Amino acid sequence: MQGDICKEVFYIQKGGVRLSVVNEAGKEAMVAVLGPGDFFGEGCLAGQPLRIGTATAIAPTTALLIEKKEMIRALHAEHAFSDRFITYMLSRNIQVEEDLVDQLFNSSEKRLARTLLLLARYGKEDKPHGVLPKVSQEVLAEMIGTTRSRVNFSMNKFKKLGFVKYNGGLQINTSLLNVVLHD
Secondary structure (H helix, E strand, C coil): CCECCCEEEEEEEEECCCEEECCCCEEEEEEEEEEECCCCCCCCCCCCEECCCEEEEEEEEEEEEEEHHHHHHHHHHCCCHHHHHHHHHCCCCCHHHHHHHHHHHCCHHHHHHHHHHHHHHCCCCCCCCCCCCCCHHHHHHHHHHHCCCHHHHHHHHHHHCCEECCCCCCCCCCCCHHHHCCC
């Protein structure tokens, strides 16, 4: 929880987690949605005394809790693990930068298309993709910084164009990438 003492790192083994922050006025912003193979809470390794956000499971989730002391030991002693963690952190930093650019310069429709592709793990060769975990239009709206009605409008448009379909879950057609790439 935001404001809790920051003393461990978590590794998501299965499921999904939403990271969010709340400002003094009570406004909540979603920072990231993480899935299997992702870490969170790593701020403790850099001396962050309190958590700056809240992690909430968005599906049945199993996460490994790694005490700060053990994580530091593993990073120093286990080179393969250290390399994997550093690669992960650099990838996540790139993702945060891309999210910021997306928020600043792209339309809500383009941000939605990109978010759906990211949630479907598009481009992750070692990850299954195509079917999204259950996520509401309200959550999608929070993620891209728009209204639920705008998400609903765009989702109906994507469905009509064959980019998405509902068949026991939300399925993403990789042709949705055309929305992201089109200027």
